[in-house]
Amino acid sequence: MRNIELLPVAARLLYPEPPPMLYHYTNAASLISIIDSRHFWAGLPVQMNDAEEQIRAFHWLGTIARDRPPAGAGAAAESFAARVAAEVYAGRAHEGSAPYLVSLSADGDSLSQWRAYGSRGGVCLGLPFELVRTAAEGQGWYLAKCVYDEDDMHLMVSELYERHLGLLGARSEPSPEQIEERARLLFDELRLYGLFIKNPSFHAENEWRLLKFDADPPGPELRFAPGPDGVRVFLPFRLLPDEHAGFPEQPRPSVHIGPSPLPGISEYATTRLLERWTGAGNADVWTTRSSFR
Numbered sequence: 001m002r003n004i005e006l007l008p009v010a011a012r013l014l015y016p017e018p019p020p021m022l023y024h025y026t027n028a029a030s031l032i033s034i035i036d037s038r039h040f041w042a043g044l045p046v047q048m049n050d051a052e053e054q055i056r057a058f059h060w061l062g063t064i065a066r067d068r069p070p071a072g073a074g075a076a077a078e079s080f081a082a083r084v085a086a087e088v089y090a091g092r093a094h095e096g097s098a099p100y101l102v103s104l105s106a107d108g109d110s111l112s113q114w115r116a117y118g119s120r121g122g123v124c125l126g127l128p129f130e131l132v133r134t135a136a137e138g139q140g141w142y143l144a145k146c147v148y149d150e151d152d153m154h155l156m157v158s159e160l161y162e163r164h165l166g167l168l169g170a171r172s173e174p175s176p177e178q179i180e181e182r183a184r185l186l187f188d189e190l191r192l193y194g195l196f197i198k199n200p201s202f203h204a205e206n207e208w209r210l211l212k213f214d215a216d217p218p219g220p221e222l223r224f225a226p227g228p229d230g231v232r233v234f235l236p237f238r239l240l241p242d243e244h245a246g247f248p249e250q251p252r253p254s255v256h257i258g259p260s261p262l263p264g265i266s267e268y269a270t271t272r273l274l275e276r277w278t279g280a281g282n283a284d285v286w287t288t289r290s291s292f293r
Helices: 008-014 028-037 055-067 075-089 111-117 129-139 150-169 176-196 200-205 267-278
Strands: 021-027 039-043 100-105 122-128 142-145 207-212 223-227 230-238 254-257 284-287
Touching (some): 008 176, 055 150, 100 230, 111 122, 111 200, 142 176, 267 284
Antiparallel strands (some): 039 100, 223 230
């Protein structure tokens, strides 16, 4: 993560002890596509289920800038706070190139997740954490945990703000242009970190995010599909190389089949599908313990 070595609070919150597995809730059609192509399709945050994607972090930044600086902090601190607050409340601070992300969870059998993403016909693909992390590092993507606690959000955004204010304070009398540039650098950094700040009401998702930041990919790399809000755009993320030999040992990919009035009816078919990755006899497929309604 950008400048993470300078941000101990962010490092602690975004990179806790990793879970052994990460899970992706989806439908049967998407599972087949993922297995066959060996890719995830990463989507735009604005086309996902949280209306506050990225914006929540900037709400916190506006509050922090509005409440600072303390009396006697100096003209530079006052000018920086005023500039940051003005850009946030004008709605310009979070503007930038579109990021692409894949939502994952540390929970492989969550009733709230089944209700949100995998009603009848839903499935949950489990992936070893190290597999996802290795693929992310090899392709220049970020993988980190989401933050849901309001106090943690405040600490994390405050840390970013204070870092940039400190860098500005090294100048005895920064010019308006220098203040504007430092505010822009703060906004660019928070656009990245803010993508891991989520509304507390989503805490049950226990989400980790796989993120391509400021990608701006050429058109031929993108994929498109219809959605409830019109056309949706996606950027492929390769999970496995074509020459991958399989998974004869644990940990290895698995599939949970979601709630259904006929539990177990698709276990055989799902097992044979997953064997395309894991090899014959190595597919771990289970039916959820959550009840169907």
